[in-house]
Amino acid sequence: MRTSERYKLLIEYFSKHQPEAETELVYEKPYELIVAVILSAQCTDKRVNIITPEFFKLFPDEKSLAKAEFEDVFSIIKSCSYPNNKAKHLIGMAKTLVEKFDSVVPSDIEELQMLPGIGRKSANVIASVVFNKAVIAVDTHIFRISDRIGLSTNAKTPLETEKQLTKHIPEDKRAIAHHWLLLHGRYICKARKPDCGNCGIKTFCRFYENNKKG
Numbered sequence: 001m002r003t004s005e006r007y008k009l010l011i012e013y014f015s016k017h018q019p020e021a022e023t024e025l026v027y028e029k030p031y032e033l034i035v036a037v038i039l040s041a042q043c044t045d046k047r048v049n050i051i052t053p054e055f056f057k058l059f060p061d062e063k064s065l066a067k068a069e070f071e072d073v074f075s076i077i078k079s080c081s082y083p084n085n086k087a088k089h090l091i092g093m094a095k096t097l098v099e100k101f102d103s104v105v106p107s108d109i110e111e112l113q114m115l116p117g118i119g120r121k122s123a124n125v126i127a128s129v130v131f132n133k134a135v136i137a138v139d140t141h142i143f144r145i146s147d148r149i150g151l152s153t154n155a156k157t158p159l160e161t162e163k164q165l166t167k168h169i170p171e172d173k174r175a176i177a178h179h180w181l182l183l184h185g186r187y188i189c190k191a192r193k194p195d196c197g198n199c200g201i202k203t204f205c206r207f208y209e210n211n212k213k214g
Helices: 003-017 030-039 045-058 062-066 070-077 083-101 120-131 140-149 158-168 171-187 206-211
Strands: none
Touching (some): 003 158, 003 171, 030 045, 045 070, 062 083
């Protein structure tokens, strides 16, 4: 099957079956999403959503977080992965947001990456979710299943995958396509054992074609 046809079928399927896919991180404003995104690195969204209510009670905005003591932040987030680094990143992010951006979350991808703890993937998540930018964030799930499904070809890095996805997915579908692929990789196309029996896109999946037929 041609790559372009695979993309066409994928967009048609998810547009019909998952028209309102969105992030599972719970947030109410851009600052809160940045905090949640930093915490979510190599940590489940479920765990992050357990941590953030208490976090936002103590640090409701970037100004309060910028003045926080490391120990106070660490004590709240210690149940997530890499709490030491994340505590430093969170405080640094808040200080940068206050001092460099006058407490306004930037929409520009490059400017977002100036915030400690925010790399390209995280910047793309924030830009697409908060500002509806036509960008695709490629995390480990999306990097993996893009290759498995057949959406990417010989991509060695998340950036290469991002470029291929961007090339084939129309601008108006890129923000939601991130969620389609992420959720599909999280719940159906799992790393160790993809659930092909409950997969709605297996008829045009490269992995299924190569491993499950005849």
